[in-house]
Amino acid sequence: MPQRLIQLRNEDDVAIAAEDPPEEAGGGVPRGHKVALRDLTEGQPVLRYGQVIGFAARDIAAGEHVHLHNLEYREFDREYRFAVDAAEVPLVPESERDTFQGYVRSDGSVGTRNxxxxxxxxxxxxxxxxxxxxxxxxxxxxxxxxxxxxxxxxxxxxxxxxxxxxxxxxxxxxxxxxxxxxxxxxxxxxxxxxxxxxxxxxxxxxxxxxxxxxxxxxxxxxxxxxxxxxxxxxxxxxxxxxxxxxARRSTVPADRLILGTNCGGSDSYSGLTANPALGDAVDRLVRQGGTGVVGETPEIYGTEHMLVRRAASEAVGRRLLERIDWWRGYTARHGGSMDNNPSPGNKQGGLTTILEKSLGAVAKGGTTPLADVVEYAEPVRSKGFVFMDTPGYDPVSVTGIVAGGANLVCFTTGRGSAFGCAPVPSLKLATNTPLYEHMSEDMDINAGGIADGSATVEEIGEEIYRRVLAVASGERTKSEGLDYGEEEFVPWHLGTVM
CATH class of the missing domain: 3.40.50 (Rossmann fold)
Structure with a gap:
C-alpha cells in the first residue's frame, strides 16, 4: 500500500511521506522523511525545493528512504547575482492599512506589552x-x-x-x-x-x-x-x-510592528507548512509598511545565493555574504564547520543536511526584497524584510532580534520547542497536526493543515497575520500563560573568558 507523498517541485528528486507507513506494509518510510522519486546515482546532486540539499552517497533506487545513510553534504559552487529579484513591493494605501492597539512611547516607538x-x-x-x-x-x-x-x-x-x-x-x-x-x-x-x-x-x-x-x-x-x-x-x-x-493602548497602524521570526526543533514539515505560512504573513506585514526580521545565520547557510538575488542593492547582498564568511572563519577557529547541523531532533524529524534545513528556514522571510542586513542586536531601522546575523541557538537568536527592536515574535517548531521571550509575546506555530494536538497547551497555531490538505499556505498565512495583530493588541499567547520568557534572555557570548 503506497504512502501519500508531498512533492514541492516537478524537478525535485525526493518527496516527503505525509503519513506513517501502514502496518501491513511491513516497512516503509517514517512520516516526514524523504522518499526517492527516481533512481539516483552515487555523487548525483539531490533536489528538494528545486534546490540542492545534498549528494547521493551511493546509488539510491526509486522509492527508497533518503536520509543520513545515503545522502551527504558537500560544498559546491553557487552563482551570486545581486538584486535581480528585488521588485518593488506595492504597499497598501495608508488610509486602508490595518491597525492594532499599542503603547505609543514618548519617542514615538510602539510597544505591545507594558x-x-x-x-x-x-x-x-x-x-x-x-x-x-x-x-x-x-x-x-x-x-x-x-x-x-x-x-x-x-x-x-x-x-x-x-x-x-x-x-x-x-x-x-x-x-x-x-x-x-x-x-x-x-x-x-x-x-x-x-x-x-x-x-x-x-x-x-x-x-x-x-x-x-x-x-x-x-x-x-x-x-x-x-x-x-x-x-x-x-x-x-x-x-x-x-x-x-x-500607560494606555491606542490605535496605531500595522506598519509600527517589527515581527521577529525564529524556528526551533525543526522537522521536515517546517519548510512545507509553518515556515512558508509565516513567510506569507511577513509578506502581508511588509505590504502594510511593517518589518519582518529573520536571523539564524548558520541556518540559512547554503541559501545565501537565493537571498542576494532579493537584496535591495548589491551593497546589502555583500553585507550578507560578509556575515557568511565571518561564520566560516568563526566555526573554523573553534574546530567546527558550517555543516555541523542539523541537530539530533532535526534528523529524527526527517532533516538530513544543513542545506535542506536552511532551504526550509529561509521561507520565514517570505518573498519581498531583502531591505537590509544588520549585525547581532543592532537596531532594525529599515522597513520590509530584514536579516539579522544571529546564531541558530533559539534563545540567543531571539534575544538579539528583540534587542534590535522586535515587538512581537513568531516561533515555528516541528518537534515541540518550549519557548517564550519576555517582554515580547511569542506565538508558537506547529508544523504538523500531531504535534499541535500533542502539545496543545504550548502551541498557538496549527500549520499542519497545509500538509493534511485541509488548508493552504495563504490561508494559514492570513491566520498568522491576524493573530499577530490580535496579540500585538494584548491577546495573550500560550507561552505567556505558562510564564516563559525570563530564562530565555541569553545574550550571545563572544570572546575569551578570563
Missing amino acids: FLGVLTTVNCSATAAKQIAARVRFSGLLDDYPHVDGVVALTHGQGCGMAPDGEGMAVLRRVMHGYLRHPNFAGFLVLGLGCEDNQIRELTEGLELRPGLPLVTSTIQELGGTRKTVAAGVAALTAMLPEADS
Whole structure:
C-alpha cells in the first residue's frame, strides 16, 4: 500500500511521506522523511525545493528512504547575482492599512506589552535581581496596577572575566542597550555587583533613552549586601508602578510592528507548512509598511545565493555574504564547520543536511526584497524584510532580534520547542497536526493543515497575520500563560573568558 507523498517541485528528486507507513506494509518510510522519486546515482546532486540539499552517497533506487545513510553534504559552487529579484513591493494605501492597539512611547516607538525590567550587568547580581522581581510579582502589588504586565528579571552569565573593550563586551552592551530602549518596557532597575568589568557607568554613559523613562541604577556593594539590595530594588520598582500603570493602548497602524521570526526543533514539515505560512504573513506585514526580521545565520547557510538575488542593492547582498564568511572563519577557529547541523531532533524529524534545513528556514522571510542586513542586536531601522546575523541557538537568536527592536515574535517548531521571550509575546506555530494536538497547551497555531490538505499556505498565512495583530493588541499567547520568557534572555557570548 503506497504512502501519500508531498512533492514541492516537478524537478525535485525526493518527496516527503505525509503519513506513517501502514502496518501491513511491513516497512516503509517514517512520516516526514524523504522518499526517492527516481533512481539516483552515487555523487548525483539531490533536489528538494528545486534546490540542492545534498549528494547521493551511493546509488539510491526509486522509492527508497533518503536520509543520513545515503545522502551527504558537500560544498559546491553557487552563482551570486545581486538584486535581480528585488521588485518593488506595492504597499497598501495608508488610509486602508490595518491597525492594532499599542503603547505609543514618548519617542514615538510602539510597544505591545507594558513591563518593568530588572537588568543585570553581571552574573553576580543575577540572584538579587531574580529575588527583586519575584518579590514584586508575588507580593500582590501588581493587583493594584492592572495596566502593568509584570516585572521581568533579565539575567545572564556574562559581565566579568572578559576584556572591557573587547568584542564580547561590545555585543553584551549592544544587547543591553537594545533592551533599555525597548518600547515594551515602562521602566528599569539596572543592577550590578560593583566590581565587574561591565560597569554601570560605562554601560549607560552617552546612552540615549526615550524621554521620561524611569531608570534606577545601583550595585550590591554600594547598597551594603543582598538583603538591602533586594529591599531597595523592590522599593524602586514600587515607586515606578503608578507611572507605568498610567500607560494606555491606542490605535496605531500595522506598519509600527517589527515581527521577529525564529524556528526551533525543526522537522521536515517546517519548510512545507509553518515556515512558508509565516513567510506569507511577513509578506502581508511588509505590504502594510511593517518589518519582518529573520536571523539564524548558520541556518540559512547554503541559501545565501537565493537571498542576494532579493537584496535591495548589491551593497546589502555583500553585507550578507560578509556575515557568511565571518561564520566560516568563526566555526573554523573553534574546530567546527558550517555543516555541523542539523541537530539530533532535526534528523529524527526527517532533516538530513544543513542545506535542506536552511532551504526550509529561509521561507520565514517570505518573498519581498531583502531591505537590509544588520549585525547581532543592532537596531532594525529599515522597513520590509530584514536579516539579522544571529546564531541558530533559539534563545540567543531571539534575544538579539528583540534587542534590535522586535515587538512581537513568531516561533515555528516541528518537534515541540518550549519557548517564550519576555517582554515580547511569542506565538508558537506547529508544523504538523500531531504535534499541535500533542502539545496543545504550548502551541498557538496549527500549520499542519497545509500538509493534511485541509488548508493552504495563504490561508494559514492570513491566520498568522491576524493573530499577530490580535496579540500585538494584548491577546495573550500560550507561552505567556505558562510564564516563559525570563530564562530565555541569553545574550550571545563572544570572546575569551578570563
